[in-house]
Each structure stands twice: as structure tokens, then as C-alpha cells.
Amino acid sequence: MLNQVxxxxxxNEMIATIKTTVRTEGMVLLREFFLPSSFTxxxxxxxxxxxxxxxxxxxxxxxxxxxxVRSLIRSFSRLVTGKEPLSQLxxxxxxxxxxxxxxxxxxxxxxxALFFLDDWPQGCGGEIxxxxxxxxILRVLPVKNSLLLVRCARGTRYFxxxxxxxxxxxxxxxx
Amino acid sequence: xxxxxxxxxxxxxxxxxxxxxxxxxxxVALRKSFLSASPxxxxxxxxxxxxxxxxxxxxxxxxLPMDRKEADLFSFLQSGDLLACKDxxxxxxLSFWESDAFRTYLFLITGIKTKSIDSAAFCYEAGDYxxxxxxxxxxxxxxxVLQFDTRKQSDGGALALLGADRFGRPTAALKRLIPTRNTxxxxxxxxxxxxxxxxxxxxxxxxxxxxxxx
Numbered sequence: 001m002l003n004q005v006x007x008x009x010x011x012n013e014m015i016a017t018i019k020t021t022v023r024t025e026g027m028v029l030l031r032e033f034f035l036p037s038s039f040t041x042x043x044x045x046x047x048x049x050x051x052x053x054x055x056x057x058x059x060x061x062x063x064x065x066x067x068x069v070r071s072l073i074r075s076f077s078r079l080v081t082g083k084e085p086l087s088q089l090x091x092x093x094x095x096x097x098x099x100x101x102x103x104x105x106x107x108x109x110x111x112x113a114l115f116f117l118d119d120w121p122q123g124c125g126g127e128i129x130x131x132x133x134x135x136x137i138l139r140v141l142p143v144k145n146s147l148l149l150v151r152c153a154r155g156t157r158y159f160x161x162x163x164x165x166x167x168x169x170x171x172x173x174x175x
Numbered sequence: 176x177x178x179x180x181x182x183x184x185x186x187x188x189x190x191x192x193x194x195x196x197x198x199x200x201x202x203v204a205l206r207k208s209f210l211s212a213s214p215x216x217x218x219x220x221x222x223x224x225x226x227x228x229x230x231x232x233x234x235x236x237x238x239l240p241m242d243r244k245e246a247d248l249f250s251f252l253q254s255g256d257l258l259a260c261k262d263x264x265x266x267x268x269l270s271f272w273e274s275d276a277f278r279t280y281l282f283l284i285t286g287i288k289t290k291s292i293d294s295a296a297f298c299y300e301a302g303d304y305x306x307x308x309x310x311x312x313x314x315x316x317x318x319x320v321l322q323f324d325t326r327k328q329s330d331g332g333a334l335a336l337l338g339a340d341r342f343g344r345p346t347a348a349l350k351r352l353i354p355t356r357n358t359x360x361x362x363x364x365x366x367x368x369x370x371x372x373x374x375x376x377x378x379x380x381x382x383x384x385x386x387x388x389x
Contacts, residue, residue: 098247131247
């Protein structure tokens with residue numbers, strides 16, 4: 001399955017660099033992660049089938065059945081971090097979508113692996129914000145065909161900032 | 176519960192509150208309205224304060240320095256603690272707001288005894304919001320929002336009151352209160368007082384907001 005991944009990221013020296021970056025910087029954003037042909041297939045296969053999930057004091061976004069590409073993301077994440085990434089539902093965010101931090105959220109240490117299918121402009125909300133014991137440690141805007149890997153210490157959690165009206169009809173998908 | 180305002184209390188209230196709100200029949204009607212309101216006990220008092228007093232307060236509030244506050248739950252501008260504010264108009268207002276007379280008035284309407292307040296000014300600009308929460312925190316009994324802007328529904332910024340399922344979890348917005356200048360909104364803080372300030376789409380939404388505490 002890894003043959004769908006940009007071969008640039010599969011070279012031994014690059015894997016070593018990613019490992020080092022995640023260990024020292026705590027995060028890495030791998031752009032052009034899938035080969036263009038694979039990304040096109042992935043993009044088309046995740047355009048439909050989304051349904052609203054909304055618990056107002058927890059989250060409001062759209063989700064769909066798990067996509068097989070998630071197992072590839074897990075494999076790659078294990079390869080470069082040595083850790084199984086935390087589970088992640090496919091999510092789509094558009095105007096009025098958000099997630100909130102919640103006391104019941106897992107705050108165990110681990111690796112968060114998020115794959116973005118769409119670019120997202122600044123100023124519309126939608127940033128993925130990582131918080132460690134109340135302090136913001138990282139803000140990331142989705143970038144099309146990019147894999148975000150974040151090493152989270154115990155107590156680090158993340159939320160997706162409310163998507164405001166400036167987003168208009170735009171949306172972004174996360175697998 | 177007493178249904179009539181003691182004369183001394185009425186005299187003190189009359190320095191700030193429009194006379195229409197001080198009539199005994201009106202107070203009885205307000206109490207019924209508060210207690211029977213859905214999805215939880217609340218009330219909106221339009222044109223509550225005397226216009227001259229309100230206009231003075233409005234000028235003082237609009238001059239307050241504010242800082243941008245951002246978290247998962249909210250995005251807005253907020254003043255410092257108004258109880259520490261040195262502005263004489265704001266001090267005078269809060270002195271009235273916290274007075275025995277005004278808290279007696281609130282007790283007649285809500286049936287809830289309170290002892291103290293906290294207070295801050297908030298300004299929501301386009302794109303700002305406060306997502307769903309229930310306000311519960313030790314001692315908070317009644318939440319209040321005093322509005323300084325009149326807005327249209329299409330401007331956003333409504334205070335939305337959400338229903339609750341059988342487990343007390345929030346469901347959908349069942350009522351939207353559109354901000355109107357010189358309107359005081361009160362609601363009882365409970366485990367199901369789920370509410371949110373919907374995103375402001377244009378203009379600003381200025382309020383003085385806080386809680387009456389036990």
C-alpha cells in the first residue's frame with residue numbers, strides 16, 4: 001500500500017529526517033504526501049457520503065465511514081514515529097463546524113496523524129489547535145495532500161477552531 | 176414569597192429602572208413568565224433602564240479598553256473585571272446592580288436569592304462567537320446580559336437557548352433572543368441551561384455580562 005505514497009518520503013534518509021524532526025520539533029507536515037494519481041482517486045472517493053454529527057457542547061462537523069487509506073496512514077506513522085497513531089474519524093468541516101476540548105477527551109501521550117485533503121485559507125477559523133495544559137503549543141491550517149504528524153505529551157489535546165462565515169461554501173476534509 | 180415591592184426598595188429602583196417594571200402586577204407577570212419560560216427559566220426585559228442612565232452607561236462602556244480572547248469555546252473582545260473599574264458611571268451602575276434593592280427585585284421575579292455579582296463587558300465583532308455551554312460554576316445562580324446594540328436576526332449574534340435530551344445533554348436551539356439595546360436578559364443557571372452566542376456576521380454586539388452569585 002505504501003506505493004501510493006510519494007517515494008520521496010520513503011527513502012531511508014528521509015524517514016530518518018522525519019523521525020528526528022518529530023522527536024525534536026514535536027511535529028512535521030509532509031506536503032504532497034500521496035502521488036498525484038493516488039491523491040486524485042482518494043479525493044474523488046471522499047467527496048460524498050458525509051453526514052452531520054453534532055453534539056453542541058462537544059463537536060459539530062460531518063463524518064463518513066472509515067476510509068481504507070487510514071490503515072496506510074497508520075502504517076506510515078508507525079514507520080516514522082515507532083508509535084501507533086491515535087484513532088481518528090474522517091471529518092469534514094465547513095461553516096459552523098468545530099470541535100471543543102472536553103474533560104473526557106483522551107489526554108494520553110501518543111502521535112496524532114491527520115491527513116488533509118483540502119487547502120484552507122487563513123481568517124476563516126478551522127485551524128487545528130494543539131493545547132498543552134491550557135497553553136496553545138501549535139496551530140496548523142490544513143494543506144491539500146499533506147500529512148500532519150504531532151507527537152503529543154500527556155495532557156496535550158487538540159481542537160478545530162469554529163469555522164466562520166468567511167469560509168462561505170468552502171470545506172476541508174481530514175482523514 | 177412577597178409579591179409587592181417594599182416602598183424603600185421601589186424608591187431606590189426608580190433611580191435606574193423604568194417605572195413600568197416597578198408595578199406590582201408587572202412583577203407578578205414577569206415571575207410567571209420567567210418560571211414558565213422554555214427551554215429553561217429566562218426573561219428578556221426590554222427598555223429596562225431609564226434612558227438617561229442607560230445612555231451614560233453606554234458611553235462609559237463603549238470607552239472601555241478590551242482585549243481579544245480566543246479559545247476552543249469562544250472568540251470575542253473582553254474588558255477587565257468591571258468591579259475593579261474606576262470609571263464613576265460604571266461604579267455607580269454596579270453599585271446599583273449589586274444593591275439589596277436590585278437583588279430583592281430579582282428575587283421577586285426569579286425566586287432566587289443572591290448575594291454578589293461579577294461583571295465584564297464583551298464585544299463581538301464579525302466572526303466572533305461563544306459556543307454551547309451551560310455556565311455552571313460554583314455559586315452562579317442567575318446569568319445576565321445587558322445589551323447595548325440593536326441587531327437584526329440576519330446580523331447574527333443571537334443568544335440561542337438550547338433544549339436538552341433526557342440525559343440533560345444539549346440538543347438544538349429552541350429559542351433565539353435577538354440583541355436589542357437596553358434589554359436585560361436573565362436566565363437561571365442549571366445543568367440544562369445550555370446556550371450559545373451565535374456567530375456575529377456583521378456589525379458589533381456589545382454587552383455587559385455576568386452572574387448573580389449565591
